[in-house]
Amino acid sequence: MTRYKALLVAPDGDYVTDYHGSRSIDEVWVQLAAMGSRWFFYPIRFVVVDKKQARLKADWRPYVTRSRYAPAVPPEPPGYLGYQRIVDAPEAFDHLIGKRVNTALQFIRSNPMAVEALLS
Numbered sequence: 094m095t096r097y098k099a100l101l102v103a104p105d106g107d108y109v110t111d112y113h114g115s116r117s118i119d120e121v122w123v124q125l126a127a128m129g130s131r132w133f134f135y136p137i138r139f140v141v142v143d144k145k146q147a148r149l150k151a152d153w154r155p156y157v158t159r160s161r162y163a164p165a166v167p168p169e170p171p172g173y174l175g176y177q178r179i180v181d182a183p184e185a186f187d188h189l190i191g192k193r194v195n196t197a198l199q200f201i202r203s204n205p206m207a208v209e210a211l212l213s
Contacts, residue, residue, distance in 0.1 A: 097121050097180065098143040100194065101135035104209065106202035109135060110174065113143050118181050136212055137201065140181040141174070141194060185211040 097115045102108045109132065115121045121140045175195035182190050189197045201208050
């Protein structure tokens with residue numbers, strides 16, 4: 094089963110991911126609508142496939158850590174998210190659906206005035 098997560102992007106191109114392991118695209122949008130001011134400085138929101146959840150499901154062996162504070166999930170390698178494709182986007186950014194995350198971030202970083210106009 095495919096899992097989804099939210100990709101939240103700031104107008105300067107900085108990004109965070111949240112709501113990992115959602116079962117549907119609509120579930121991600123519902124969680125984004127109810128998030129309040131949690132990610133206020135990341136107004137551009139996309140939905141991407143959560144490949145980390147799929148990878149964890151395929152690898153049934155538990156990850157052993159020595160510290161109880163260490164994450165049980167191995168971190169994604171740098172740049173791993175950049176090769177994933179955008180599954181859903183808001184109306185102003187619907188031209189980025191199907192594009193890779195790196196392409197969307199490059200568009201946002203190189204066109205700050207256009208992004209500002211789309212957000213207002």
